Structure formats: structure tokens, C-alpha cells
Amino acid sequence: MTTATAQRQLPVVMAINEALRQLMQEDPNVFLAGEDVALYGSVFGFSRGLLDEFGPERVVDTPISEAALVGLGVGAAATGLRPIIDIMFMDFMGVAMDQLVNQAAKMRYMFGGKARLPLTIHTMAGAGLNLAAQHSQSLEAWFCHVPGLKVVMASGPYEAKGLLIAAVHDDSPVIVVNNKALLGLAGHVPEEMYEIPLGQAAVVRPGTNFTIIATGRMVQESLAAAEKLLEHGIDAEVIDPRSLVPLDTATLVESVRKTHRALVVHEAVRFAGFGAEIAAQLQEAAFDYLDAPIGRVGAPFSPVPFSPALEAHYVPNADRIAGEVLRLLGRSG
Amino acid sequence: MTPSPETLLDLHRRMLRIRLFEEEAGRLSEAGRIPGALHLYVGEEAVAAGVAAHLGQGDQVTSTHRGHGHLVAVGGDFRRMFAELFGRATGYCRGKGGSMHIADMDLGMLGANGIVGGGPPIAVGAAFSNKYRKTQNVTACFFGDGASNEGSFHEAANMAGLYRLPLIFVCENNGFGEFTRQDRHQAIRDIADRAAGYGFPGVVVDGMDVIAVYEAAGEAIARARRGEGPTLLECKTYRFYDHVGVRGMGVVYRSDDEVRAWRERDPITLLERRLAELGILDAPGAAAVRDQIQAEVREAVAFAEASPFPDPATLTEDVYAS
Numbered sequence: 001m002t003t004a005t006a007q008r009q010l011p012v013v014m015a016i017n018e019a020l021r022q023l024m025q026e027d028p029n030v031f032l033a034g035e036d037v038a039l040y041g042s043v044f045g046f047s048r049g050l051l052d053e054f055g056p057e058r059v060v061d062t063p064i065s066e067a068a069l070v071g072l073g074v075g076a077a078a079t080g081l082r083p084i085i086d087i088m089f090m091d092f093m094g095v096a097m098d099q100l101v102n103q104a105a106k107m108r109y110m111f112g113g114k115a116r117l118p119l120t121i122h123t124m125a126g127a128g129l130n131l132a133a134q135h136s137q138s139l140e141a142w143f144c145h146v147p148g149l150k151v152v153m154a155s156g157p158y159e160a161k162g163l164l165i166a167a168v169h170d171d172s173p174v175i176v177v178n179n180k181a182l183l184g185l186a187g188h189v190p191e192e193m194y195e196i197p198l199g200q201a202a203v204v205r206p207g208t209n210f211t212i213i214a215t216g217r218m219v220q221e222s223l224a225a226a227e228k229l230l231e232h233g234i235d236a237e238v239i240d241p242r243s244l245v246p247l248d249t250a251t252l253v254e255s256v257r258k259t260h261r262a263l264v265v266h267e268a269v270r271f272a273g274f275g276a277e278i279a280a281q282l283q284e285a286a287f288d289y290l291d292a293p294i295g296r297v298g299a300p301f302s303p304v305p306f307s308p309a310l311e312a313h314y315v316p317n318a319d320r321i322a323g324e325v326l327r328l329l330g331r332s333g
Numbered sequence: 334m335t336p337s338p339e340t341l342l343d344l345h346r347r348m349l350r351i352r353l354f355e356e357e358a359g360r361l362s363e364a365g366r367i368p369g370a371l372h373l374y375v376g377e378e379a380v381a382a383g384v385a386a387h388l389g390q391g392d393q394v395t396s397t398h399r400g401h402g403h404l405v406a407v408g409g410d411f412r413r414m415f416a417e418l419f420g421r422a423t424g425y426c427r428g429k430g431g432s433m434h435i436a437d438m439d440l441g442m443l444g445a446n447g448i449v450g451g452g453p454p455i456a457v458g459a460a461f462s463n464k465y466r467k468t469q470n471v472t473a474c475f476f477g478d479g480a481s482n483e484g485s486f487h488e489a490a491n492m493a494g495l496y497r498l499p500l501i502f503v504c505e506n507n508g509f510g511e512f513t514r515q516d517r518h519q520a521i522r523d524i525a526d527r528a529a530g531y532g533f534p535g536v537v538v539d540g541m542d543v544i545a546v547y548e549a550a551g552e553a554i555a556r557a558r559r560g561e562g563p564t565l566l567e568c569k570t571y572r573f574y575d576h577v578g579v580r581g582m583g584v585v586y587r588s589d590d591e592v593r594a595w596r597e598r599d600p601i602t603l604l605e606r607r608l609a610e611l612g613i614l615d616a617p618g619a620a621a622v623r624d625q626i627q628a629e630v631r632e633a634v635a636f637a638e639a640s641p642f643p644d645p646a647t648l649t650e651d652v653y654a655s
Contacts, residue, residue: 065491068453074454076458076459079443079459102451110430110444111425112424112428113651115436171654172653
């Protein structure tokens with residue numbers, strides 16, 4: 001791996017930017033619409049330069065109207081375009097819920113398979129930036145519960161680019177969740193276009209005697225936890241599902257059959273979170289292989305607090321993940 | 334200026350097709366032969382017919398829960414429509430949509446919609462797409478007085494005005510949001526007034542007079558095709574049947590006198606009177622058209638009832654594109 005491409009490092013924000021640019025270069029039917037995505041280049045900076053390159057017909061600033069914005073995507077997708085709709089903060093999905101859940105998700109089914117909805121909804125989730133309760137949530141479980149939507153979560157720059165490209169190429173509505181606390185995280189990103197197939201988990205760190213399944217930003221925290229656990233003689237395998245719907249259950253089950261223990265980690269509220277679905281599927285498929293209950297780490301059952309002193313206790317981190325692994329093994333952290 | 338005889342006959346035929354389809358659907362529903370809930374369009378035919386007469390290949394329509402009329406008006410196939418209402422595999426949606434989600438993507442009919450106010454944002458997307466693809470196509474967005482109170486309508490109207498989209502908002506003001514009379518659900522009388530807030534014209538038209546609707550819609554659609562942006566066309570109309578079904582649940586929320594007064598202005602009777610005056614179509618001629626459509630209705634119902642129910646194996650098909 002000595003080529004320039006292999007060594008190239010990009011932060012998440014630029015990986016998103018590159019994916020958007022390449023997608024728009026590739027297909028004239030792809031356009032980007034959202035609040036402040038054009039002239040301002042998005043409040044997170046991921047669409048900078050796109051207006052200059054593609055013009056205002058294809059990089060569209062919209063009013064702050066999330067319902068009409070998602071509807072713009074639904075109607076455009078149903079009539080042959082391939083829209084990328086940006087919902088600035090995932091919390092704002094609440095305003096557009098009818099268009100997402102009753103319209104986009106169901107149109108194909110309700111019409112007997114005759115509608116095609118190649119619609120991508122891109123959004124930013126995640127806490128940790130002191131943005132408080134309405135700009136910090138991880139609401140992916142809401143959408144995983146709605147048949148007709150696909151849901152993916154990026155854990156780093158490679159995933160941010162490959163998942164976005166796969167989502168836009170897909171002919172069904174896909175919600176692409178990035179994490180705002182990861183935007184500056186740099187890593188290897190190939191320059192050419194590539195897809196991360198939806199429904200294919202990645203073994204991010206191979207290990208032998210414990211499985212940690214983590215989504216989004218928690219993949220990074222789980223990798224750090226795995227390093228700490230080495231001191232305790234635990235060689236944890238870390239798996240990133242990448243796509244929650246469809247879910248690659250087989251890769252998760254295979255790992256648990258090998259390690260006999262599992263912990264599911266997400267930033268979202270633990271109660272009724274997506275981790276519960278993973279834990280349930282693992283016990284259905286691998287009960288006889290389990291040596292301990294499947295653990296779950298997630299946020300407490302509370303809105304995201306503002307004060308840094310409180311928020312630090314809200315978002316799960318490597319210490320909490322490692323501590324939970326040790327607890328499940330009957331050892332003290 | 335009166336439209337040409339051909340246009341008047343076309344409008345008559347479109348309205349009559351809706352009426353006879355809906356009367357039969359109502360009978361079948363009351364007899365318990367069609368499952369679920371039907372929201373019937375009887376009384377409002379002039380609106381769909383007057384607008385649809387201007388639409389053609391590549392144009393789109395977004396509809397409402399009271400959507401059969403819109404599909405019939407743009408040329409919907411009776412057989413597949415009845416089959417869908419009966420929940421059969423040969424229906425428009427293979428039995429997965431039913432009355433409230435009936436759609437024909439090939440005709441640009443982007444679906445009836447079970448959510449009040451669900452259509453306007455989608456219409457914005459379709460109209461945006463027409464403009465993006467540099468076509469001359471337009472989108473007609475039907476919605477009711479009830480939907481004009483939904484935030485989604487206001488977001489959509491603002492966006493359509495801002496981008497000067499080729500879109501006409503057609504408000505079917507039938508005086509009731511479900512069972513709540515207009516003066517109990519909004520403080521204004523003319524919903525067309527709301528257009529001013531979004532920078533495009535609002536026009537009030539007699540929704541029982543198909544010629545008036547046809548002319549006003551023609552102007553609005555021509556304007557949209559010229560790239561001059563949306564129009565809100567408010568058609569004052571009335572629901573002859575109940576909100577759901579024909580007689581509904583029998584709760585009194587309007588008087589028989591009121592219904593009678595509106596029925597005096599039945600849009601089909603009004604047009605037939607005009608056609609006779611103009612010497613275009615006499616009573617026997619109108620009866621012949623009626624008989625021909627009625628035969629088509631009967632044949633379509635027979636087709637639907639003879640059609641198979643969907644195979645349970647198809648239940649989870651088409652949740653996603655394959």
C-alpha cells in the first residue's frame with residue numbers, strides 16, 4: 001500500500017464533500033437541497049464549493065421548511081430525479097416526520113411497487129458539542145422502525161464517503177446519519193468513487209474473546225476501549241454494522257459464536273434503542289453460544305443536557321465501554 | 334368566451350365518468366362489498382374535470398383522501414380502479430393501497446393521500462423536477478379547505494412561490510374539514526387570500542360551474558407553463574355525500590336544506606342545461622353518454638369481483654426497490 005491514493009487522509013467533512021461532488025459529476029439527475037447548503041456551504045462546511053461548480057439549479061438553498069424540503073425530495077425522486085436532501089440537525093426530522101414516514105417510506109409499497117424513490121436524506125446526529133437537547137440527538141431507532149426506509153450511520157471518513165455514495169445509488173429512500181463530533185476526524189479515503197454496500201457490516205478490529213458491536217461515533221470509542229482491554233488480557237473484536245437497515249445479522253452472529261460474549265454500544269438513549277434489536281437477534285440466533293448476557297451501553301433516559309459537566313456523563317465513552325465489558329466478564333474495572 | 338363544443342363535451346364526459354364511478358363505489362360500499370373507508374367525490378366533479386382537461390403527457394397531479402375523482406379525471410382505468418377498491422391483485426396498487434392510496438404513476442397521478450396536507454410538499458418536488466428537467470410540464474396540487482390549515486401547505490406554498498414553480502394549487506373548498514364547518518376551522522372566508530402571503534395570485538371560482546373552473550385553471554396552467562409561477566385556485570364546491578361513504582355515520586352536522594340547495598346546483602345538471610341551450614347535446618344524447626359509461630362501470634365491477642385476491646406471499650414485496 002504505497003500508492004498516493006492509499007496514503008491519502010481526509011477528515012469526515014471533506015469525505016462528505018468529495019462524495020457529493022463525485023455523485024453530482026456522475027449523474028445530472030443528482031441535486032443537493034437544504035438549508036444553507038449552497039451559498040454558505042452548509043453550517044458544517046461539507047458542501048463548500050459545490051455551488052460554484054454546479055450552480056444554483058443543482059445546489060439549492062431552501063427556506064427553513066423541513067416538511068416541504070423532504071417533500072421536495074419525494075416529489076422529485078418520484079418523477080425521475082435523484083435528490084440528496086440535507087436536514088441540518090437530525091432533531092429537525094421531527095418537523096418533516098409525515099413526509100419521511102407516511103410519504104417517502106410507503107409510496108412504493110402503497111402503489112404496488114410502481115413508484116421508485118431514489119431519495120437520500122443526509123443528516124447530522126450526535127451530542128458532545130454543548131448544543132443541548134434539540135441539536136444533539138441520535139434518533140436512528142425511530143427510522144429503523146419504519147419499513148420502507150433504509151438507515152446507515154457513518155463512523156469515520158471512509159464510511160462517510162462510501163455510505164453516502166451507496167445511498168444515492170440506491171433506488172429506495174435512505175437516511176444517512178453522520179455524527180457532528182466526528183467531522184474533523186481524519187482517516188484513509190480513496191480518491192475514486194466507491195460504495196459500502198448497504199447491509200454489510202465491517203469487522204473494524206478483529207479479536208478473539210469479546211464482541212463489541214458499535215454504531216457511529218461509538219465505533220471510535222469502542223476501538224479505544226479495546227486498547228484498554230488489552231491490559232486485562234481481553235482481545236475484543238469491534239464490529240461496525242454501518243447499515244442498520246438492512247442489518248447484516250450474519251456477521252454479528254458469526255463473531256458471537258466465536259467470542260461467546262457481546263456488548264452493543266450506541267450513542268442514542270439505551271432504552272428501546274437499536275441495541276435492543278441487535279441483542280434480541282443475537283440471542284435468537286446464537287443463544288447456545290453465549291456465556292454471558294448481552295450487554296448494552298447507551299445514553300441515559302434523559303434529554304441531552306447542555307452543561308459540559310452534565311453532557312460528559314451523558315455520552316458513552318471508552319472508559320464506560322471497557323468498564324461494562326469487564327463487568328460482563330465478572331471482573332472489576 | 335365559451336369553450337368549444339368539443340371541450341364542453343369532454344368536460345361533460347369527464348364529470349359523468351367521475352359521478353357514475355363514485356355512485357357505484359358508494360352503492361358497493363354501503364352494501365358492504367368494498368372493504369375499508371371510501372371518501373367519495375360526488376358533487377365536486379367540476380373541479381377535477383375543469384383542471385384535468387388542461388393536463389397532458391408528463392404533467393402530474395397530487396391528490397387527497399378524496400382522490401378517485403382526480404384519477405378518473407386524468408384518464409384512470411375503471412377496471413384497475415374498482416379492482417383496487419375491492420383489494421384485488423389486478424388493482425392499480427395490487428391491493429396494497431386501496432381507495433386512499435390509489436395512484437397511476439404512468440398518468441402522473443402521484444397518489445391519493447391518507448394524510449391531510451400530505452400532497453403539497455410532494456407537488457413542490459414534482460414541479461421542481463419539471464423545471465429542473467427543463468420541461469413545460471406542470472403539477473396540479475389538489476387539496477381541501479382542511480389542508481389549508483396544515484403547516485405543510487404553507488411551507489409548500491412559500492417554496493413554490495419562491496422558486497416560481499410550474500404548479501397550481503387547487504383548493505377544493507367544500508365547506509368542511511371532515512365534519513367541521515369552515516367558519517369553525519379558520520377565520521377567513523376565501524382561502525385564495527392566502528396566496529398573497531406567498532407572492533402569487535389567488536383566484537376564487539364557482540366550483541359547481543365547470544366552465545368557470547376550466548377557464549380559470551386554463552389561465553393558471555398557462556401561466557405556470559410560461560414559467561411565471563404558481564396560482565392558488567380556490568373552487569367553492571360541496572360534498573353531496575358524507576365525509577366517509579354515502580350516508581356516513583348519520584350524525585347531523587349540516588341541514589338537509591343546505592344539501593338540497595347545493596344539489597340544485599349540481600355541476601353536471603348545470604352543464605347539461607348549458608349544452609342543451611347551445612344545441613350541443615340534448616337529453617337523449619346525454620342519456621346515451623350516461624348509458625355508455627354505466628356499461629363501462631358494470632363491466633369494470635364484474636372484472637374486479639372476478640379478479641383474484643393478492644397472494645399472501647406478496648405481503649412483504651415492494652417495501653424496497655429490488
